[in-house]
Amino acid sequence: MSTKATYRRNADILAASLDGELVMMSIQAGNYYSIGGVGTRVWELLEQPKSLEELVDAVVADYAVERDRCAMDVAAFVDELLGLNLIEQA
Numbered sequence: 001m002s003t004k005a006t007y008r009r010n011a012d013i014l015a016a017s018l019d020g021e022l023v024m025m026s027i028q029a030g031n032y033y034s035i036g037g038v039g040t041r042v043w044e045l046l047e048q049p050k051s052l053e054e055l056v057d058a059v060v061a062d063y064a065v066e067r068d069r070c071a072m073d074v075a076a077f078v079d080e081l082l083g084l085n086l087i088e089q090a
Contacts, residue, residue: 006049006090007078013086015043024086033086038063042077049090052078 009015015024021036022043035043038059045058055078056071063070081087 004051006051007046007055007082007087008049008090009043009046010086010088026085029085031084033084038073039077042074046087 010026012027013024014027015022017023017040021034022040024033024035024043025031026033041059041062042055045055050058052071052075055074056067059065059070059074060067078087082089
């Protein structure tokens with residue numbers, strides 16, 4: 001995963017808020033996914049292309065979290081989303 005890359009949502013993913021969680025469906029794969037908490041905020045941010053640094057900056061501004069820990073967690077989450085084809089490099 002490149003630190004200079006930007007990421008955005010996969011346009012083929014349908015998403016809706018349900019009882020405080022984000023529920024997503026991959027039409028191509030026929031799979032459902034659910035995320036909550038900070039993951040929902042990251043998904044919102046990815047409506048427009050964002051770099052890892054921009055995502056971390058926003059999460060640190062919104063939540064009481066240490067920057068180094070946040071950077072590791074956001075990078076791992078982005079990597080997971082990439083692996084599931086829920087997001088893509090912009």
